[in-house]
Amino acid sequence: MSINFVSIIAKPKITITTNPFLVSSPLLFFSNKTKTKPSILTAFSSMSYDKELAAAKKAASLAARLCQKVQKAILQSDVQSKSDKSPVTVADYGSQALVSYVLQRELPSELFSLVAEEDSEDLRKDGAQETQERITKLVNDILASDGSYSDSILSTDDVVKAIDCGKSEGGSRGRHWVLDPIDGTKGFLRGDQYAIALALLDEGTVVLGVLACPNLPITSIAGGGSHHSLPGEVGCLFFSVAGGGTYMHSLDSSSAVKVQVSSIDNPEEASFFESYEAAHSMHDLSSSIAKKLGVKAPPVRIDSQAKYGALSRGDGVIYLRFPHKGYREKIWDHAAGYIVVAEAGGVVTDAAGNPLDFSKGRYLDLDTGIIVTNQKLMPSLLKAVRESIEEKISSL
Ligand SMILES: Nc1ncnc2c1ncn2[C@@H]1O[C@H](COP(=O)(O)OS(=O)(=O)O)[C@@H](OP(=O)(O)O)[C@H]1O
Ligand SMILES: [Mg+2]
Ligand SMILES: [Mg+2]
Numbered sequence: 001m002s003i004n005f006v007s008i009i010a011k012p013k014i015t016i017t018t019n020p021f022l023v024s025s026p027l028l029f030f031s032n033k034t035k036t037k038p039s040i041l042t043a044f045s046s047m048s049y050d051k052e053l054a055a056a057k058k059a060a061s062l063a064a065r066l067c068q069k070v071q072k073a074i075l076q077s078d079v080q081s082k083s084d085k086s087p088v089t090v091a092d093y094g095s096q097a098l099v100s101y102v103l104q105r106e107l108p109s110e111l112f113s114l115v116a117e118e119d120s121e122d123l124r125k126d127g128a129q130e131t132q133e134r135i136t137k138l139v140n141d142i143l144a145s146d147g148s149y150s151d152s153i154l155s156t157d158d159v160v161k162a163i164d165c166g167k168s169e170g171g172s173r174g175r176h177w178v179l180d181p182i183d184g185t186k187g188f189l190r191g192d193q194y195a196i197a198l199a200l201l202d203e204g205t206v207v208l209g210v211l212a213c214p215n216l217p218i219t220s221i222a223g224g225g226s227h228h229s230l231p232g233e234v235g236c237l238f239f240s241v242a243g244g245g246t247y248m249h250s251l252d253s254s255s256a257v258k259v260q261v262s263s264i265d266n267p268e269e270a271s272f273f274e275s276y277e278a279a280h281s282m283h284d285l286s287s288s289i290a291k292k293l294g295v296k297a298p299p300v301r302i303d304s305q306a307k308y309g310a311l312s313r314g315d316g317v318i319y320l321r322f323p324h325k326g327y328r329e330k331i332w333d334h335a336a337g338y339i340v341v342a343e344a345g346g347v348v349t350d351a352a353g354n355p356l357d358f359s360k361g362r363y364l365d366l367d368t369g370i371i372v373t374n375q376k377l378m379p380s381l382l383k384a385v386r387e388s389i390e391e392k393i394s395s396l
């Protein structure tokens with residue numbers, strides 16, 4: 001059953017559409033070069049983030065459970081709605097509230113700073129009380145099912161406050177958690193891929209990342225260009241700490257395996273990932289780059305940072321992302337994916353080969369786009385990217 005998006009009628013208040021899980025408002029839709037030096041990495045590798053990692057894994061796993069519950073209900077509902085703008089659902093809010101709350105409960109002694117995608121502006125408007133209550137019930141139900149914090153049941157006010165903890169500006173000083181409560185909301189609504197993406201910045205560097213991908217198959221998706229009707233067991237959690245490698249386990253277990261990016265160095269054998277949504281990345285540009293490189297396989301289009309997770313375990317070798325002119329990338333769309341790939345031996349740069357700099361606040365300032373591959377393929381990929389961009393510019 002396909003779920004389309006809700007058309008946005010210009011009402012300045014929360015639009016609870018016929019789909020009770022989709023919350024949207026016009027305002028909300030608008031809410032939308034520094035390499036990790038080896039010396040810094042070495043310094044971090046001797047630093048322990050054990051407590052933070054355990055808290056982040058717990059937070060992301062519970063948020064994944066909340067999203068799975070809502071996605072099941074969305075897909076069982078018979079609602080058709082439509083929009084060409086960015087959607088938000090009760091699961092985005094619920095996931096953000098849950099992660100914010102769990103991190104603060106698990107790490108009570110730390111100064112808490114969270115840079116996250118959602119805020120409660122629209123939830124505070126007239127008519128949004130019912131939505132607030134639905135989100136609060138979801139959060140309390142997940143906490144109760146886990147048996148955590150049975151001493152406290154959250155009020156709607158607690159939930160709204162937990163969401164609003166995500167307003168931090170981040171930056172190059174101190175520690176900041178970085179969260180995308182549902183990355184790939186459009187994929188989530190289609191029943192496809194999405195991720196709960198949580199990272200920790202320490203002095204401007206990503207030092208920890210957890211990517212929960214509830215719909216990603218446990219086994220490789222290599223060779224499968226389709227994101228639909230995924231067979232077999234699904235639900236993966238990737239996690240990395242700087243200097244410690246990347247690991248993955250099923251969302252239903254905690255027995256982790258170390259993952260590594262593909263070592264393929266012949267582009268003819270390489271496959272590449274790109275956004276499912278053509279509005280999020282220029283598919284014509286990636287196709288010209290792939291052709292120049294000699295890539296034979298068609299692009300694998302999947303939503304969200306699940307692309308970084310899949311690449312970190314070698315399901316594909318290249319990820320190309322070229323937003324249309326004027327779009328500014330946000331740090332929560334890449335921080336967790338970046339460290340998951342980097343710690344698995346991959347390289348993530350902008351289109352000019354500059355490392356991504358997560359220390360500049362809520363946005364990433366970068367040249368043209370983001371490219372990801374293994375160390376061996378990066379030089380030829382950069383050359384193909386440069387040439388294709390030059391050709392595109394001269395053809396305009
Ligand atoms: N115009 C435009 N260009 C580039 N990127 C955009 C654009 N609009 C949105 N976004 C962001 O894309 C996030 C979804 O990630 P992907 O693009 O990898 O997924 S998808 O395949 O396109 O669905 C998506 O993340 P979520 O909002 O968390 O779903 C957005 O932050
Ligand atoms: Mg969004
Ligand atoms: Mg996102």
Ligand SMILES: [Mg+2]
Pocket residue numbers: 092117180181182183184185
């Ligand atoms: Mg999101």
